[in-house]
Every structure is written in C-alpha cells, then in structure tokens.
Amino acid sequence: MPRNTSNPILTIVLAEIWRAIRVSFRGFDAFIEVVSSVIFILGITLTIAVQNPSILRDPHGVSGISWGVIVFIMISDKLWILGHSLEREKRGKILENILATNTPIWIHILSQMPAAMIWTLASLAIASLTVFPMLGVNPVPADPLIFIAGYVLSETMASGIALTYSIAAMIMRRPWIATNVLQFVLPVISGMIPYTYAPQYLKEIMSVNPLSYPIEMLRRGATGINYMPIDPHLMIIYSLVGIAVIYIIAIALTNHIARRLRRTSI
Amino acid sequence: MIDTMTNKAVEAHDLVKRYVTKKRKGLFGGERIYIDALRGISFSFDRGSVFGLLGPNGAGKTTTVKILATVLTPDSGDAYINGYSVVKEPERVRENLGVVFSVDRGFYGRLTGFENLVYYGMLYGMSKSDASRRATELLELVDLSDSRHRLYEEYSLGMRARLAVAKALIHDPDVVILDEPTIGLDPVSSRKIRDVLLRLARSGRSIMITTHNMWEAEIMCDRVAIIYKGRIAVEGRPDDLKARLDGRRYIEVELLENPQGSLNGAEIIMSSGNTYIARIEAGVDIARSLEEILKQAKEKGLRVASIRVKEPSLEDVFVEVVGDSSKI
Amino acid sequence: MVSILAVVGLTYLFIALIALAGLAIGRDPSGFRAITGYSDPLSYQSIGASIVVISMIIISSMGQYINSASISGRLESLLAAPVRISTVVIATSIPMIIFGLITFTLSSLPIVYKAISNYGLHVVLIATAILGLGMIPIFVLGLLISLAIAKIGSPIALNLAQAVIFTFSGSLYPVTILPEILGFFSKSLPIIYIADSLRSLLITGNPDLGGLPTLLLITIAYGSIGGFLYRRFSRTLRSGGVLA
Numbered sequence: 001m002p003r004n005t006s007n008p009i010l011t012i013v014l015a016e017i018w019r020a021i022r023v024s025f026r027g028f029d030a031f032i033e034v035v036s037s038v039i040f041i042l043g044i045t046l047t048i049a050v051q052n053p054s055i056l057r058d059p060h061g062v063s064g065i066s067w068g069v070i071v072f073i074m075i076s077d078k079l080w081i082l083g084h085s086l087e088r089e090k091r092g093k094i095l096e097n098i099l100a101t102n103t104p105i106w107i108h109i110l111s112q113m114p115a116a117m118i119w120t121l122a123s124l125a126i127a128s129l130t131v132f133p134m135l136g137v138n139p140v141p142a143d144p145l146i147f148i149a150g151y152v153l154s155e156t157m158a159s160g161i162a163l164t165y166s167i168a169a170m171i172m173r174r175p176w177i178a179t180n181v182l183q184f185v186l187p188v189i190s191g192m193i194p195y196t197y198a199p200q201y202l203k204e205i206m207s208v209n210p211l212s213y214p215i216e217m218l219r220r221g222a223t224g225i226n227y228m229p230i231d232p233h234l235m236i237i238y239s240l241v242g243i244a245v246i247y248i249i250a251i252a253l254t255n256h257i258a259r260r261l262r263r264t265s266i
Numbered sequence: 267m268i269d270t271m272t273n274k275a276v277e278a279h280d281l282v283k284r285y286v287t288k289k290r291k292g293l294f295g296g297e298r299i300y301i302d303a304l305r306g307i308s309f310s311f312d313r314g315s316v317f318g319l320l321g322p323n324g325a326g327k328t329t330t331v332k333i334l335a336t337v338l339t340p341d342s343g344d345a346y347i348n349g350y351s352v353v354k355e356p357e358r359v360r361e362n363l364g365v366v367f368s369v370d371r372g373f374y375g376r377l378t379g380f381e382n383l384v385y386y387g388m389l390y391g392m393s394k395s396d397a398s399r400r401a402t403e404l405l406e407l408v409d410l411s412d413s414r415h416r417l418y419e420e421y422s423l424g425m426r427a428r429l430a431v432a433k434a435l436i437h438d439p440d441v442v443i444l445d446e447p448t449i450g451l452d453p454v455s456s457r458k459i460r461d462v463l464l465r466l467a468r469s470g471r472s473i474m475i476t477t478h479n480m481w482e483a484e485i486m487c488d489r490v491a492i493i494y495k496g497r498i499a500v501e502g503r504p505d506d507l508k509a510r511l512d513g514r515r516y517i518e519v520e521l522l523e524n525p526q527g528s529l530n531g532a533e534i535i536m537s538s539g540n541t542y543i544a545r546i547e548a549g550v551d552i553a554r555s556l557e558e559i560l561k562q563a564k565e566k567g568l569r570v571a572s573i574r575v576k577e578p579s580l581e582d583v584f585v586e587v588v589g590d591s592s593k594i
Numbered sequence: 595m596v597s598i599l600a601v602v603g604l605t606y607l608f609i610a611l612i613a614l615a616g617l618a619i620g621r622d623p624s625g626f627r628a629i630t631g632y633s634d635p636l637s638y639q640s641i642g643a644s645i646v647v648i649s650m651i652i653i654s655s656m657g658q659y660i661n662s663a664s665i666s667g668r669l670e671s672l673l674a675a676p677v678r679i680s681t682v683v684i685a686t687s688i689p690m691i692i693f694g695l696i697t698f699t700l701s702s703l704p705i706v707y708k709a710i711s712n713y714g715l716h717v718v719l720i721a722t723a724i725l726g727l728g729m730i731p732i733f734v735l736g737l738l739i740s741l742a743i744a745k746i747g748s749p750i751a752l753n754l755a756q757a758v759i760f761t762f763s764g765s766l767y768p769v770t771i772l773p774e775i776l777g778f779f780s781k782s783l784p785i786i787y788i789a790d791s792l793r794s795l796l797i798t799g800n801p802d803l804g805g806l807p808t809l810l811l812i813t814i815a816y817g818s819i820g821g822f823l824y825r826r827f828s829r830t831l832r833s834g835g836v837l838a
Contacts, residue, residue, distance in 0.1 A: 008391035015388030023376040026417075029750040036757035043761030050767035051616035051635045053625040065619070093371035097433075099337045100365050101389040102357050134773060177600045184611050197618035262339045265285065265332065 012103050016111030024081075024115040030122075037073050037123040042131045044069045056135075060223070063137045064194050067219050070127070072187040074120045075158050079183050081116045082162035085109050086170040099261065106254040109166055113159040120155065146232070147221025153214035153239045160246035161186070161211065167257045191215035195228040210242025272349050275441050275472030276317070276334065277310040280343035283329050303329040305496040306343065311474065311489050313348075313440070316467045318487035319476045320580075322588055326496045327476040328367075331445045334474075335365040347441050361390070364434030366444040369427035369451070375419030379410055379429050382418055383436055390437035397436070404432035408462055424455030431462055442466065443474045448482060460486060480581035490580065492587050499587040504580050511578045511586060515548040517555060520571040521563070528566040529559065541571065548575065598697055605647045605701035609640050612766075630768050637705055637797050642765030644701040645725075645789050648694045649732050649763065650756045655690065656736025657752045659683075660744045660827075683737065683824075691729045698725055705796050713799035721795045728788035728809060734816040735784070741823055758783075765789040784812045 024030055045066050046056075055061035086109060089095040098108055128139030141147035165182065169175035188202070190211040195203060206212040206228070213235050216228045228235075283304040288296040304326045311317035321327050332338035334345055336356035344351050350358040373382045380401055387397025405414045408428035413421065421429065427447060434442050447463070448456040464486065467473050477483055483490050484504050491501035500507055518535075521542045525532055532544040548555040552575055563570050613636055627633040699706055699722075709717055735755075742751045762769070762779055764786030769777040780786055787805035794802030 011388050011391055011393065015385055015394075018388075019374065019377065019381075019385045022381060023374050026376045027748070028746075029748055032750045032754050036753040039754075039757035039761045043757070043766070046761075046771060047612060047639070047766040048615040048619065050629070050771060051612075051626065051639075052619050052622040053629050053771075054622060055619060056771065061619070065615075068615075093368045094374065096332070096335075096337050096367050097372045097386070098389070100335045100360060100363075100367075101386070102360050102391075103389050174596070174600070177604075180600075180604050181607060184607055188611060188614065193615060193618040197620075199614075199617060202614075262337060265329075265338050 008102075009107075013107055013111060016103070016108055017114050020112040020115040021118070024112075024119065030119070034119065034122045034126060037077070037119075038127045038131055041066065041069050041073060041123070041127050042134070044072065045131075045135060059136045059138065060225070062135045063223050064197075064219075064225070064227075066127075066132065066135060066137050067222050068187075068192040068194065070124060071154075071190065071192045071215050071218070072183075073123060074154060075187045075190065076183040077116055077120055077123075078155075078158040078162040079165060079179050079186070081119070082109060082112050082159055083165040083169050083179060084175065085112060086166040087175055090170055095261075099258070104255070105258045106163060106251045109163050109254070110159060113155070116159065117155045121151075141222045142224030143221045145221070146217055149236070150214050150217030150219070150221050153236075153243065154211070154218050157211050157214055157239070157243050157246060160243060160250050163250040164246070164253055167253055170257075186211070191219065191228075194219065210238060210246065213242065214239040272346075273312055274310050274346070274349075275313040275315070276345065276347055276443075276474060278330070278334070278343070278345040279308050280306045281308070281330065281333055281340045281345060282306050282342045283326075283333065283338065283340050302496050304333075304340070307493065307496070307498045308343075309491045309498055309501055311472065313472050314467070314470045315488040316463070316473045316475070316486050318483040318490040319474065319493055320478060320480065320483055320490055320584060321476070321493035322478060325493045327493060328445055330493070331365065331367070331443055331476060334359075334443055335363060335367070336360055337367075361437070362440050364437065364439040364442040366430045366434045366442075366447055368445070369430050369447055369449060370423055371426075372430065373418045373426075373433070376417060378415050378417055379421065379425075379432075380405065380414040382429065383432055386433050387436040392437065400436055400438070401432075404435055407435075407465075408432045409458060424451055424458070427451055427455060427459055428462070431459060435466070439471075441472045441474070445476050446478075447475055448477070448479065456482070478584075480579060480584055484580045492584060494588050500583070507583045508578045508580065511582060514578055514582075515552065516576045516578075517546050517548045517552075517559060517573065518576050519544045519546065519559060519563070519573050522569040522571055523567075525563075525566070525568055528568060529562050545576075598693065598700070601647060601651060601697050602700045605644055605697075608647065609636075609643045609701075612639050612643065629770065632793065632797060634797070638793060639766055640705055641702055641793050641796060642763075642767075642789055644698050645785060645792065646760055646763055646765045647701070648697055648729075649759050649765075649785055651697075652690055652694060652729065652732050653736040653739060653755050653759060654752055656686075656733055657739040657743060657755060658749060659686070659737065660740040687730070687733045690733055691726055694729045695722060695726060702796070709796040709799070717795050717799055717801075720801060721792050724791045724795070724803075724806070725788060727813070728784060728791075731784035731809070731813040731816045734813070734820045738816065738820055738823065741827055744827070759785065763789065781808075782812070784809055784816070787812070 045062065048065050048069075049055045049062060055065070086095065086105075089098070098105070132139040169179065172178060189205045189209055191206060193202065195206055195212075195216065198206065212228070213230070216230070217232075217235055217239065220226055281304050283302075285301040285303055287299050287301060289299050290296050307326070307330065309319075319327050319330060329338065333340050334347060334352060336352050336359050339353065344353045346352070347359045348362045350362060352359050374385070377385065383401035383404060384394065384397045387400055388394060392400065402411075402414075405411050408431055410425060410428055410432070413425060418426070418429070431444070431447065434444065444463070448459050451459065460482065463473055463475070475483070475486065487504060489501070489503055490507065492499045500510070519529070519532070521544060522540055524537070524542055525534070525544055529544055529546060532546050534542055535545045536543040546555075546559060556573065556575075559573070560570065616635060621635055623633045623635070626635045626638075630638060632638045706718055709721075739751055739755050743749050760766075762772070762776060763783055764780045769780040769786065772780065787809040790805050791802055794800055
C-alpha cells in the first residue's frame with residue numbers, strides 16, 4: 001500500500017511537526033512550563049541586576065539583562081526539548097519504531113523545532129505582559145523586522161546545536177549533568193552578556209561563536225542598541241553561514257549515529 | 267536481491283551477530299565482553315503462513331527480530347523479506363514489513379491511540395486522510411474503537427498490545443513480525459491478539475511471532491523453529507517435531523493416595539492435599555499400558571480418580587532440545 | 595557520590611556565572627549594601643546559590659516520590675506493609691538532610707573556611723544545625739508537591755515549584771526589590787529564613803536567629819498540612835486503588 005503521497009519526505013516532515021506540536025501542547029503542561037520560564041526570567045534578571053542595584057532603576061540596563069536571560073531560556077529550552085529527545089525516545093522504545101520506518105532521524109528530531117519555538121515565543125509573550133512592565137522594560141521591539149529575523153535565526157541555529165547534542169545525550173550515562181552545564185555555558189559564550197560589557201576573553205569567544213550573531217540581531221532588534229561592532233549585513237551572512245555549517249555537521253553526525261545504532265543496537 | 271517471485275515470506279541465511287559490551291571495573295576501568303547473540307541462524311517460511319520462533323530468554327529471538335526489521339545490521343549473513351534483502355535493500359524491507367517490538371511501549375503517551383496510528387501511517391508515506399481511514403479500520407479490527415480518543419498513557423497493557431498490532435498493520439504490509447505479542451497479558455487479551463493474528467493469516471498475510479508460550483505456538487503456528495544460544499536447534503512443523511520424541515506418550519493418573527513407588531516407572535509430577543498426579547511413560551500399545559496401570563493400582567489398593575493419555579507437546583520438544591532450566 | 599559531586603560542581607558553575615555577569619555589569623558594593631546590609635554580593639549570593647540548589651534538588655527528589663513509587667510498584671508494597679508510610683517518609687528524610695548538609699558545606703567551602711578562621715568552628719556548627727532544621731520544611735514542601743503531582747497526574751508541577759523556589763526564596767536577592775505582594779508570598783516560604791540566618795552567621799559571625807521562630811512555625815504548619823493531606827491521600831489510595 002503505503003506510499004500514496006507524491007512527496008513522502010514532505011509527508012514525513014508534516015507528520016513529525018504535527019506530532020511534536022500535539023505532544024508539546026496537550027493539556028495544561030505547556031502552560032505551566034511557560035509560566036515557569038517567565039518566573040525564571042524574573043528571578044535570573046534580578047539575581048544579576050541586584051549586584052549593581054542602580055541598574056534596577058535604569059530601563060536600558062534592565063532591558064539588556066532581561067534579553068540576555070531570554071537568550072538563556074531559549075537555548076535551555078532547545079537543549080532540554082530537542083537535546084534530550086533521542087534519549088527520551090530510546091527509553092520509551094519509540095526510537096526503534098522510528099528506525100523501522102524510512103524516516104531520517106534528523107528530521108524526526110528537528111521537527112520539534114516549531115513546537116520549541118512556539119514555547120519560547122509564548123514565554124516571551126507572557127513575559128512582555130507581566131515581567132517586563134514589573135521591571136520597567138519596554139516590551140515592544142525597537143526594530144521589529146530585525147528582531148523577528150534575529151529570533152528566527154537564533155532559534156534555528158540553537159536547534160541545530162541541540163540536534164548535535166542529542167546524539168551525545170543519548171550515549172551518555174548521565175546526560176542531565178552535561179545539559180545542566182551546557183545550558184549555562186552556551187548562552188554565556190553566545191551573547192547572554194551583551195558584547196559591550198563582556199570581558200575581553202569572552203568577546204574573543206563570542207567573535208568566533210556563530211550563535212553570537214543571530215543573538216546580537218535579536219538584541220539589536222529588541223533594544224535598538226548595537227552591542228557588537230559589526231555591520232548588519234555581515235551579521236546576517238555570518239548567521240546564515242553558521243546555520244548552514246551547523247546543520248551540515250548535525251545531519252551528517254545524526255546519519256552516522258543512526259548507522260551506528262543499527263550496527264550496535266539501541 | 268533475491269527473486270521476488272519466491273513463495274517465501276522470510277528467509278534468513280547464516281545470520282551472525284555479536285555484541286560488544288563493557289564490564290565496568292571501578293570508576294573508569296572496564297573489560298570488554300563479547301556476546302554472541304546469533305551464531306549463524308538460517309530459517310524460512312512461506313507466504314501466507316504463521317511461523318513461530320521459540321526460545322528461552324537470551325536465546326537470540328529479539329536480535330533476530332531486529333535484524334529482520336532492519337533496525338539492526340547482521341555482522342554477516344543476510345535475510346530476505348518478500349525477496350528484499352535486509353542488508354542491501356532495507357528501505358524496501360521496511361515498506362513490506364510491519365513489526366511489534368514491544369507491546370507496552372513505543373508510542374507517545376500524550377497522543378491518543380488514533381493519533382499514534384495516524385502518525386505512524388504518515389511516517390510510512392501515507393497521506394493524513396488515508397492514514398486516518400486506515401487507523402479507523404484497524405482500531406475496529408483490534409477492538410479499540412471505543413478508546414480511540416483516549417490518551418495512550420491511559421491504556422491498559424492489553425489495549426497497548428492491541429494498538430501495537432494495529433500499528434504494525436498501518437501500512438498494510440505483507441509480512442508482520444511480532445516479538446512476544448502476548449507477554450504479560452491476561453487470557454482474554456491474549457486470545458484477542460491471537461484471534462486478530464489468525465484472521466490476518468487467513469487473509470493471506472505472513473506472520474512471524476517469537477514466544478516462549480509453547481501452547482500458543484502450537485495452536486497458531488504452521489512452522490516453528492527453536493533457537494537456543496544463538497543457534498537454530500530444530501525447525502519444522504509442530505507435529506513433525508513432536509514426532510521426533512519417538513512417539514513418546516505419557517499416561518497421567520490422578521490418585522487419592524501416595525503411590526510411593528507402587529506403580530512401575532511412575533513419577534509424581536504434582537501433589538495437592540490427598541491428590542497425587544503420577545506420570546508414566548506409555549508403551550507402544552496404549553490400551554495395554556492403561557490396563558497394566560489400572561491393574562497395579564488395584565493390587566496396591568490405590569484409588570484412581572482419573573486417567574488420561576497425554577500426547578507429547580511442543581513444550582516437551584522444547585525442554586528436550588533446550589534441556590532443563592539448570593543447564594540454561 | 596557522583597550525585598554530590600555533580601550538584602556541587604553545578605553550584606560552583608552557577609556562582610561563577612553570576613559572578614561573571616556581575617563583572618560585566620559592574621558590581622556596586624555600596625549600592626548592594628544599602629539594600630541588603632552586606633557589602634560583598636559574591637558571598638551573599640554564593641550562600642544563596644547553595645541553598646537554592648539544595649532546595650531545588652530536595653524538592654525535585656521528594657516531589658517525584660509518590661509518582662516514581664507508583665510507577666515502580668513500590669507504593670502498593672508500602673501500603674501493604676505493616677510499617678506506616680509516615681515512618682518511611684521520616685526515614686527517607688534523614689539521608690536527604692545529610693545529603694543537603696554535605697552538599698552545602700562543599701559548595702560553600704571557601705565561605706565556611708573563612709567563617710571558621712574568623713569566628714570559630716562553633717559558628718559553622720550552629721549554621722549546620724539551622725540548615726538541618728531548615729531542610730525539614732523544604733522536605734515537607736517537596737512531599738506536598740508530590741501530592742499535587744499525584745493529583746494532576748503529571749510531574750510538570752515540579753518545574754513550577756523550582757521556578758518559584760529560585761525566584762521567590764529570597765536567597766539570591768532581598769525580597770524587598772520584588773513588588774509587595776510577591777514579597778509577602780516569599781515570606782511564606784521557609785528558605786528566606788534559612789538564608790538570612792546562615793548569611794548572618796557565616797559572613798558576619800553574628801547569629802540572627804530572629805527568623806527562627808517563624809521558621810519553626812512554618813515547619814509545624816507545613817508538617818500539619820502535610821500530615822493531614824497524606825492521611826487523606828493514603829485513605830483515597832486504599833479505597834480507590836493505586837494508579838500507575
């Protein structure tokens with residue numbers, strides 16, 4: 001019977017996206033998860049800002065920190081949702097059912113990206129209505145176009161990194177330890193702290209970290225302030241090239257691991 | 267590729283599979299351990315038949331299933347599903363094969379039974395509408411129509427097993443392989459699964475099950491193979507395998523007193539209160555054997571509650587081939 | 595052992611990142627002193643971070659207590675055993691508290707060492723006693739959350755609990771910078787009293803035990819509510835059955 005669609009790969013992609021959204025947003029869990037993220041945004045922002053209390057009275061300062069925290073939430077979400085998906089599905093015996101079909105594993109994992117993006121977007125929306133006014137931050141992006149482009153590119157790149165990480169998480173004995181470390185380290189080296197305020201060694205790391213560029217775009221679009229001394233067109237080019245490279249590596253690695261799984265068993 | 271006009275649903279040729287694992291020593295050390303799961307197994311069965319792969323735990327049944335399902339590659343050897351090689355043409359194999367790896371997992375708890383089936387249908391390249399239609403038919407077949415909109419995480423084990431069978435059929439494959447499909451199920455649920463499988467076999471589908479429920483294999487399978495320590499010990503029709511026991515039959519006598527060696531060749535196989543069941547190997551002439559036993563019982567003053575002739579079972583074959591559990 | 599090391603390592607990483615962020619925005623000790631009474635944000639937040647991490651782990655472990663016991667089949671065995679569930683729960687709390695004490699000491703080692711040098715060992719011993727006492731209501735809070743999870747049927751409530759602990763515990767910053775109503779909510783959590791007492795002891799050497807009566811009251815309140823709810827829950831389980 002089976003293949004009665006003209007484009008089976010498109011059917012698979014749509015099936016996976018549909019499944020991921022349905023699983024992620026069924027019941028109250030998604031709402032509680034989003035509310036938790038928003039509360040964390042408030043907590044982490046204040047934890048950082050309280051070290052220089054005068055910043056609490058400076059909307060630009062608080063804004064810069066808040067967007068850094070949102071970067072942290074965005075990356076953390078990807079690492080836990082996408083990054084642990086293979087490991088979760090291996091435990092739940094779903095992975096072998098997937099391997100028994102002709103679905104490429106990288107599509108299976110990446111298809112969760114739209115659901116993860118909606119998740120972060122929902123956190124952002126609720127934070128804009130609750131936490132931002134509390135902190136005196138203007139929730140309206142200064143440049144919506146650059147903000148949206150930065151958001152989409154950041155999410156895409158972070159998802160690619162999470163896809164690569166998912167392979168490691170599946171193999172490790174205690175992946176939660178590595179994820180807990182990575183969810184802090186990765187945002188810090190990717191622009192959680194605005195470039196202007198980062199120590200020199202961190203600036204150098206950020207200059208070679210491709211994820212810094214879409215995050216800089218996101219921050220510029222949100223605050224209207226240029227933190228990183230880089231031309232906007234270059235920023236877009238670096239972002240796109242970074243995404244391409246990350247995805248090529250991620251897909252190649254995922255295909256390799258799928259072949260290895262078939263050799264050594266799940 | 268082997269001839270797709272072959273009348274064989276599944277053919278396995280000299281499948282070998284070795285696992286490498288690590289025995290941990292201390293915090294960082296380890297010692298490599300090799301486990302020969304399959305040591306060159308070969309078997310086959312015809313289209314439209316039911317085949318059983320029997321074996322104790324750790325014999326290599328699940329490894330065999332995974333290789334046939336292309337989830338695992340053999341170290342050497344090959345297998346053919348409907349004529350397609352699992353090594354060289356895995357994509358074609360997946361299109362022709364439905365598989366149940368585990369009856370209690372493998373689905374998304376947050377999706378309903380219906381949604382899970384539609385999802386897997388789409389992964390096999392079906393359009394959403396066709397997958398939905400097919401899912402509805404299959405839920406009817408496995409008697410889950412009433413629970414189609416309940417979340418998988420709310421399903422009982424019996425319901426999960428039936429859903430797993432439905433999922434294996436979602437893309438209408440010619441060959442279906444099920445790894446211990448009735449394990450842990452109550453008799454009613456087990457019967458439901460067996461009925462579905464037998465109905466499928468009658469409709470022309472080729473079915474392979476792995477099990478260590480001998481009675482189930484005996485009533486369902488046209489052919490069986492017993493796998494033990496990675497090798498096929500015997501293969502054939504259940505009746506032919508039973509005949510290997512040299513026509514050995516037993517007479518089981520239910521006595522109301524302990525025979526205590528009074529009956530020649532009797533082995534007490536069960537006792538409960540004042541009831542004892544003794545088993546005696548019957549001779550070629552069953553009638554004469556029965557007569558002899560009753561005569562001995564009368565002479566020794568033993569009261570006989572019942573007597574029956576027991577034909578050799580697949581379990582007897584299994585035990586004969588595999589040995590008793592202390593050797594395994 | 596691995597778990598203790600992992601938790602300690604994560605705590606130090608967390609503290610390092612807070613410190614890095616502080617370096618980036620430029621710390622203002624005098625401004626900090628004006629709102630907290632302490633001039634060193636790093637010490638203040640290091641102690642807070644250790645308490646927050648331990649609290650989150652205890653909440654997480656105990657929060658999944660009923661759920662994981664139900665899934666593994668242990669819960670029914672417990673109900674069928676002659677031992678009371680409350681006895682089992684109390685017995686479970688002891689290793690948890692020991693874990694918390696060890697983890698706090700290791701993750702605040704520089705501060706503990708400095709406190710011993712400046713004020714003497716007795717200060718650290720008092721701090722340990724306060725922390726041990728303070729972990730009881732946190733433990734009970736975890737059990738209350740596990741009841742909520744058993745009721746909802748999903749462990750998602752844990753994420754919310756951890757977010758609340760992190761943001762409203764008063765460990766990482768004074769609750770006075772929160773809006774009044776949220777600050778009031780913070781005061782109903784036990785952690786703020788533990789954090790204040792420990793900071794006072796380990797940083798200044800002066801025991802600020804003003805919050806202890808409130809901490810004791812909260813412990814009694816949580817314990818009473820917890821005991822009542824658990825008895826009810828146990829009756830419900832026996833009449834309605836354990837759902838895996």
